[in-house]
Amino acid sequence: MDNLAVRRGGVPVLRGVSLTIPQGLVTAVVGRSGVGKTTLLGVLNGLVAPEHGTVTVAGSGPLDDAEALARHRRRTATVFQDHALIDRLTALDNVLLGLADTRHPLSPLPWPRALRRRAAEALDLVGLLPRALVRAGRLSGGERQRVGIARALIRKPDILLGDEPFASVDPALVAHLGRVLRQAVERQGVTAVLVLHQIETAMALADRIVGLAEGRVVFDGPATAFDAAARTAVFGPRPILSE
Structure with missing residues (x-):
């Protein structure tokens, strides 16, 4: 990041940030x-x-x-603070959405078994495999956060x-x-x-x-x-x- 500047509503938020990750x-x-x-x-x-400045990856x-x-x-994968889950979908299906950009958005086909297994493994990593088939809307805040982490990890x-x-x-x-x-x-x-x-x-x-x-x-x-x-x-x- 080189000399990044960002304003929100005219108010400076980032001021000349230069940083190497x-x-x-x-x-x-x-x-x-x-x-x-x-x-x-x-x-x-x-x-x-940014208003000005560059990001090079x-x-x-x-x-x-x-x-x-x-x-x-x-x-890149992002774990959002507000979870960004779809409440009507199960925890497993929300994790699979981490791979949504790998197939056509209008595809009527079910997710392949190998990918469903991969999603289950991601949920197991965060300790949520027993809740895999529970709708996200019925999960607690902490459980929703863990689904978000699993969804990021499935992207590798x-x-x-x-x-x-x-x-x-x-x-x-x-x-x-x-x-x-x-x-x-x-x-x-x-x-x-x-x-x-x-x-x-x-x-x-x-x-x-x-x-x-x-x-x-x-x-x-x-x-x-x-x-x-x-x-x-x-x-x-x-x-x-x-x-």
């Missing part, structure tokens, strides 16, 4: 609410067009034309983007899902960029941390270097509590 690692994006974390992910998956090139953007999207993407992928998940499952994503990175060479609000999760899961404040990058380095000074730069000083 290393391949094959987990990068966590952290910061206060409203500093541009979700917008940054939107630029990375092509849903948000290894294997796809600069994302400045329709062909390059389509090539990039075929290699080169790039995995996650907007608060563990926000609705029971804390007891966060460590397990973190291990699932880490295995995808290590075994498949996935490049993961995750917006996280749990700093402890970011420290445990990420190789690198990017800290945003007021639409700018104020920290970019190894997770092990995200010390008290870095936290203050990103989140500001902690308030002093009166006795």
Whole structure:
């Protein structure tokens, strides 16, 4: 990313962001609410067009034309904060939608058995195989979030983007899902960029941390270097509590 700027309603959200995301690692994006974390992910998956600046992706090139953007999207999967599921479909069918771009959208044919098995395996990875045939509208928030993660994993993407992928998940499952994503990175060479609000999760899961404040990058380095000074730069000083 080179000198990216994005405005929403005339208000600057990203201000001259230049950043390199290393391949094959987990990068966590952290910061206060409203500093541009979700917008940054939107630029990375092509849903948000920057006012100026460029994004260049290894294997796809600069994302400045329709062909390059389509090539990039075929290699990318996103876990959305609002889950983006179809309530009338089962958990299994929602996971299969992660492969919707691999067949004709009007095809009346059922999904092949091999792909249904692959979807079931993805649900098993996130601990939801027993709920595979339950409609998404009947799932809890945490279960819906896990379906979203399974739908991203079934694509076997080169790039995995996650907007608060563990926000609705029971804390007891966060460590397990973190291990699932880490295995995808290590075994498949996935490049993961995750917006996280749990700093402890970011420290445990990420190789690198990017800290945003007021639409700018104020920290970019190894997770092990995200010390008290870095936290203050990103989140500001902690308030002093009166006795």
